Amino acid sequence: MSTIAIVYFSGGGHTHLMAEAIATGVHTAGHTADLLRITGEQITAGRWQDDGFMARLSAADAIMFGSPTYMSGVAAQFKAFIDGASSAWFVQQWKDKIAAGFTHSSSPSGDKQGTLLYLSINAAQHGMVWVGAADMPSQYQGKTDGINRLGSFLGIMGQSPMTMDGSPATLESGDRLTSELFGQRIAVAAERWTSQKVAVAA
Numbered sequence: 411m412s413t414i415a416i417v418y419f420s421g422g423g424h425t426h427l428m429a430e431a432i433a434t435g436v437h438t439a440g441h442t443a444d445l446l447r448i449t450g451e452q453i454t455a456g457r458w459q460d461d462g463f464m465a466r467l468s469a470a471d472a473i474m475f476g477s478p479t480y481m482s483g484v485a486a487q488f489k490a491f492i493d494g495a496s497s498a499w500f501v502q503q504w505k506d507k508i509a510a511g512f513t514h515s516s517s518p519s520g521d522k523q524g525t526l527l528y529l530s531i532n533a534a535q536h537g538m539v540w541v542g543a544a545d546m547p548s549q550y551q552g553k554t555d556g557i558n559r560l561g562s563f564l565g566i567m568g569q570s571p572m573t574m575d576g577s578p579a580t581l582e583s584g585d586r587l588t589s590e591l592f593g594q595r596i597a598v599a600a601e602r603w604t605s606q607k608v609a610v611a612a
């Protein structure tokens with residue numbers, strides 16, 4: 411059984427709902443999800459640190475990174491985490507782990523691609539194995555379930571209009587399904603990857 415860490419920031423709760431749906435997919439595939447929500451309290455004098463988080467990320471077979479799209483990129487709190495987690499880079503702790511990404515924004519485009527590009531480049535810096543999304547947008551299959559309705563393949567995207575009245579965050583039903591299927595996909599990919607490790611001659 412593989413453990414999939416889902417590490418994310420969510421200011422208003424939308425990315426959190428995606429993370430929960432991804433965890434549901436991981437469980438459906440018969441694997442373990444470890445939800446790790448970044449908070450501003452983990453940042454002191456501009457530096458993110460949480461040794462417990464880092465230990466759980468180190469123990470995971472795959473890491474899924476999630477951030478809302480803020481000003482076309484990751485949220486500042488998420489970037490603080492990434493910078494703090496450079497401690498893992500120095501010792502190549504995440505090398506060869508499966509990696510994947512997800513984001514949520516308020517506009518249909520919202521320049522979410524910038525966020526996924528950043529997440530994938532960061533994974534590459536760590537020597538991780540990036541796995542994208544593979545579900546055909548449902549519109550091409552004559553379906554109306556909304557799976558991959560935003561047509562994203564580098565990672566998955568969710569979108570819902572920004573709520574200005576303080577009402578709780580919601581997740582569009584197609585984005586929920588997309589998230590669940592992505593959780594399943596990454597869990598299966600991690601299981602395949604970790605069960606087929608081969609020794610490489612030095």
Ligand SMILES: Cc1cc2nc3c(=O)[nH]c(=O)nc-3n(C[C@H](O)[C@H](O)[C@H](O)COP(=O)(O)O)c2cc1C
Pocket residue numbers: 419420421422423424425426478479480481482483514515516517518519520521570571572573579
């Ligand atoms: C500082 C800030 C910047 C934002 N920038 C963008 C943006 O570039 N594109 C967009 O579509 N939405 C943008 N939004 C809206 C958020 O992406 C959107 O509300 C998202 O659902 C928030 O996710 P969360 O509830 O997980 O925090 C921005 C919101 C904030 C607070």
